[in-house]
Amino acid sequence: MVKKFRESYEVSLVSFKIHPGYIKGKTSGDKPATRLTQCATIIYFAFAMQDKTNDTLTVAGIKFHVIRKGNSDRRYVWLHGDEPTAREVLVQHMETHPGQALYIESAERNVRIAGGWLNPNRMFSREGAEKNLRKLNPSWGKKQLDAALDRLDRDLGALFQTLLPPTGGLLVALHNNWEDFNVHSEIPISNRVALSDPDHPRDFYICTSDADFAQLSCSPYNVVLQEGNSVADDGSLSPLAGRRNIRYVNIEAELGAFDKQKAMLGWLEEALP
Numbered sequence: 328m329v330k331k332f333r334e335s336y337e338v339s340l341v342s343f344k345i346h347p348g349y350i351k352g353k354t355s356g357d358k359p360a361t362r363l364t365q366c367a368t369i370i371y372f373a374f375a376m377q378d379k380t381n382d383t384l385t386v387a388g389i390k391f392h393v394i395r396k397g398n399s400d401r402r403y404v405w406l407h408g409d410e411p412t413a414r415e416v417l418v419q420h421m422e423t424h425p426g427q428a429l430y431i432e433s434a435e436r437n438v439r440i441a442g443g444w445l446n447p448n449r450m451f452s453r454e455g456a457e458k459n460l461r462k463l464n465p466s467w468g469k470k471q472l473d474a475a476l477d478r479l480d481r482d483l484g485a486l487f488q489t490l491l492p493p494t495g496g497l498l499v500a501l502h503n504n505w506e507d508f509n510v511h512s513e514i515p516i517s518n519r520v521a522l523s524d525p526d527h528p529r530d531f532y533i534c535t536s537d538a539d540f541a542q543l544s545c546s547p548y549n550v551v552l553q554e555g556n557s558v559a560d561d562g563s564l565s566p567l568a569g570r571r572n573i574r575y576v577n578i579e580a581e582l583g584a585f586d587k588q589k590a591m592l593g594w595l596e597e598a599l600p
């Protein structure tokens with residue numbers, strides 16, 4: 328760790344073309360405040376660079392890109408390849424925040440599995456995945472279906488290990504939506520609702536913890552609470568989080584609403600423990 332830090336620190340010094348003596352304040356000619364700011368900037372970048380790893384995780388042939396950065400119990404996930412705004416928001420967020428982020432490697436909504444198709448946000452339970460595989464692959468027989476489900480069962484443990492936060496940690500998913508989906512679609516299956524931004528019903532949080540709802544309902548954005556087993560298990564992340572008692576927030580925003588979704592993630596990051 329120390330060696331790694333020293334290396335990245337020295338790389339930073341070289342890339343900034345600054346002699347170490349300058350850091351110690353031995354070089355004259357600059358105001359101390361300026362020196363201090365530049366020194367702090369260099370150290371910040373050195374810390375930001377350290378411990379960042381890139382990895383790949385494959386689940387039943389479905390590939391994910393994993394970024395691990397610093398020490399944090401925050402977990403982030405981007406699941407739908409046809410929702411690029413959410414991806415951009417998360418990529419930018421991870422440049423300045425610690426945590427672990429999982430990005431699906433796909434430019435399409437559904438992904439290939441065992442020669443067929445699967446919505447990756449239906450893979451988190453066998454029952455939900457089965458329903459989705461039947462729907463998207465109507466020509467499949469029982470043998471093909473069972474083979475795909477068995478592959479998922481084998482690999483889901485590794486996915487959960489990377490995706491799910493430690494006890495008390497927070498899992499954040501980012502999604503984009505089109506005209507057919509908004510907060511009103513979720514109200515009938517929600518325990519509590521706060522509509523602070525009624526003119527933009529497509530931008531909203533879905534959370535699973537009462538305490539997080541209390542915080543998020545103070546935001547200028549819409550939020551619904553879906554606790555425990557109140558949502559039917561369709562294989563998506565939200566019922567999984569409910570079943571396992573995991574603090575989970577889905578940030579839904581209109582496709583293309585980069586600034587709005589970024590602000591919603593920023594608000595959450597500041598407000599939630």
Ligand SMILES: [Zn+2]
Nearest residue numbers: 407410502503
């Ligand atoms: Zn989505």
